[in-house]
Structures are given as structure tokens and as C-alpha cells.
Amino acid sequence: MDVLMTLLGAAIVLVGLWDIYHSLLHPSGTGALGGRVQAGIWWISRRTGHRFGSAVGPGSMITVVVLWVLLQGVGWALVYLPHVPGGFTYSPGVDPADYPDVVGALYISLVTLATLGFGDVVATDPWIRLATPLEALTGFALLTAALTWFTQIYPPLSRRRSLALELKFLAEVDYADGIVEEHPVTAARVLDGLAAEVAKARIDFTQHGETYYFQEEDPDLSLAHHLPYALELRDRAVASPHPQVRRSARRLGLALEQLGLKLREDFVSAEETPEETFAAYAADHLRESGR
Template sequence: MTAVVLFWVILQGAGWALVYYPHLPGGFTYSAGINPAAYSPAAEALYVSFVTLGTLGFGDVVATDPWIRLASPAEALTVFALLTAALTWFTQIYPPLSRRRSLALEIKGLADIGYAGHLDSLDPVTASRVLDALTAKVATVRIDFTQYPEGFYFQEEDPTLSLARQLPYLLKLRDAAIEHKELDVQLSGEQLAKALVQLTNKLKKDFLASGDDPGKVIAAYAAAHGQNPRS
């Protein structure tokens, strides 16, 4: 992300340098001891642009052309807009990533103890509560992919934090809940199933364009993130 912001700054500086280039050196005055003929116009345009972009205000090169005097403050304002947009993006993207990682860890914990295989032995109220909580978190992740689609392209190096790897276990948990003897658990399983369909439909429509059912979409999701789906 730092590289992206740096690239934005470089593009801004280079773009404004093209604006200044035709006006050098005639549209500017130079401090005593500075000979504009000693520098290439291209290098001088970049210097003026980045000094203005950084709001440094050295005063060694000052615009005298009226149009350039208006353009220079506009360039300085763009850096504030750029930094504000970057900081806003940083603060917005991390909470969705944290929610996704949290769900991945929770699924991993359930998978490690074989929760789906013990569902019949659990108190139905407790089982329903766990399933409903998972359903709510799956729905939240779907909303995150809608509001912050760039978050899909953030891949996890740690497989324990990768939702793409851990998500397949919810299919097993869904099936165990739907086959449960208690109606409350069955209904919770149905809700989880619908949430998974909505999530995988979102992934298929916006990012993957592959898979005919939740299982295949989730497998494609794992492959896109370089993960082996957890069975």
C-alpha cells in the first residue's frame, strides 16, 4: 500500500511538471546565484513540481506568469487531498481485513476440534448460537466485499488467517446442522447455508467468475489466494 501511495505522488509530480515545462524559464524568477541555463528544462520542471507538491517553499524559483501562479497553489492542495484519501483508505481497509481474519481463526478453531462431528452431542441451544454467530460473520464479510472490493486482493501468508483456506469447513458444518435432529439447529444450518450462498454469489459475480455451487466457488477462492482448501 505504501508503494501505491508513493506511485500516486510520483504521478502527481510528473504530471504537474508537464504543466510547468513550457513556461520555463521565462515564467519564473530565480534567486541570485542561480543560473537557469545551467539546468535542463525537464529537470527544472520536475524540481519546481516536487518542491511545490511538498509545499516546501524554498523561494529559489518563483512563478511570475499569472496562470502558473494560480496553478502552483492548486498543485499544493492536491497533495493534501492525496494524503487524506490515502489515510482514509488505510483506516477503512484494515477493519474488514481484521474481521475476515477473525472469522478464519474461528473456523479453524472449530475445525481443529472437529466441531461438525460433535454437533449431535451438543446442547441444541448452544449449537444454534454458534451457528447463528457464524452466519452473522459470514454476512458481514459479504458486505465487506461489497463496500471494500479491493480487500479481496489482500492475500494472507499465514494460512491460519486465510478465510480462503478455512471457509470450506463451513460447508461441512452446514451439512451437519441441516441433518441435525433438532429443528432449531436445522434452521440455523439453513441460515448458514443461505449466508454461504450469498457470499459465494458475491465472490463469483465480482471476483472469480467460476463455479456452479458454493463448494466450487470456495475452491476457486482458495486457488485465487494460493491456498489449499481445508477439508
């Protein structure tokens, strides 16, 4: 039974570390557990009309971090449980008989994970003396990873907001209506710039999938709100008499198709066309206030 308990604890610890690795270090950018938790919170938010707005994204990330802490804390507690209380010494005034073994093991695990080092409980079993520094190292790495995770989401969000503003400004000056008469070099440069930014957005959704669940308070900064205008620009530019503008339009079209494919694969349910995908994307981020 003790061996099974230890193996179960080790398995839980490894599952948590594997999810952290896939969320923060793997090119996929999404862990199986963390991704499901965020998708579940987003589903609840969507069903309530996104009443909590921009708090949903950070809130879902905090929930995932808490999940990682619980997995590590519970996993290591199961490793320690067969050795409580015999494998530890206790400070004067601390009687392990006053607490259930499960509570004692969980306390030891959480204190070690947080690297608090109270010193009221010290491992004496040789194997546990080796395990506790490993958990402390895991706790330090988890804290560092969580802080890094929160800071690395802002560049992708900034790029997405910048693209949304660019599309908004182009729409306000009716750029699509006059693109056929626009100087071909200028028009091609604009389309190529948009294609590059759309490609970056696709990469960001791949490597930082958690940013999908960030609701924009300002509709001007919402890519979901302005992305359909990129399709209109593509369609108008395809009709240009200038070959270089048509080439740039096709390039933009390919970038939009790739972005749509990524959204369909990971976030929205839609048909295969970019038009339907972007409409689903916009609907998924629609709030009751009308956005």
C-alpha cells in the same frame, strides 16, 4: 500546442484524483487503476508461489500510492510546462537555462506536491500562481489519504482472521459431526454468529478490496484455508431435526453464497457454486510451502 499540453495535464490529474476517490471514498472500495495494479502484482506473486508472502499486500498498496503521486506530479508538470521558464522567477544562482524545460516543470511540480516550499522557484504568471496552491492542497490530501488507507485495512483483516480462527476451533472439536445432537438454541446461536461474520467478510471485500491481496503467514489465520469448513457446518445443520437450526443453516448458506458471489465477481475465476469458489479462493492463496 500549449493548450493541448495543459488539457492533457489536467486530464491526468483528474484521472488520478478519480482513482483515489474510488479507492478510498466510494462504496466500491476499488479504483480502476489501483485495482488493476494490485491484481497485476498479485498475479505475479501467484505465479511465483507467493514467495514474498505477507509483503505482497502492503507492497501493492505502496505501488498504488506511488502511481497516484506520479499521476499528480506528471499531470501538474504538463500544466506548468508551457509557462517554463517565463512564468516563474528563480533565486540567484539558479539558471533555468541549465535544465531542460521538462525537467524544470517536473521539479516545480514535485516540490509543490510535496509542499516543501524551497522558494527557489516562484510562479509569476497569474494562472500558475492560482494553480500551485491547488497542487499543494492536492499533495497534502494525497499524503493524508495514503496514511488513512494503510490504517483502515487492519480492522477488516482482524475480522477475517477472527472468523478463520473460529472456524478452525470448530473444526478441531468436530462441531459439524455433532451439530445434530447439539442443543438447538446453542447450535442456532453458533450458526447465526458465523453467518454474521461471513456477511461482514463480504462487506469488507466490497469496501476494502485491497485486503484480498494480503497473504497470511500463519495458516491458522487464513480464511481461505478454513472457509470450506463453513460449508460442512451448513450441510450438517440442514439435516438437523430442529427447525430453528435448519433456519440458521439456511441463513449461513445465504451468507456463504453472497460471499462466494463477491469473490467470483472481483477476485477468482470459478463456477457458480460456493464450493468451487472457495476452492479457487484457497488455491489463489496457496503457497509453495504447502499452505
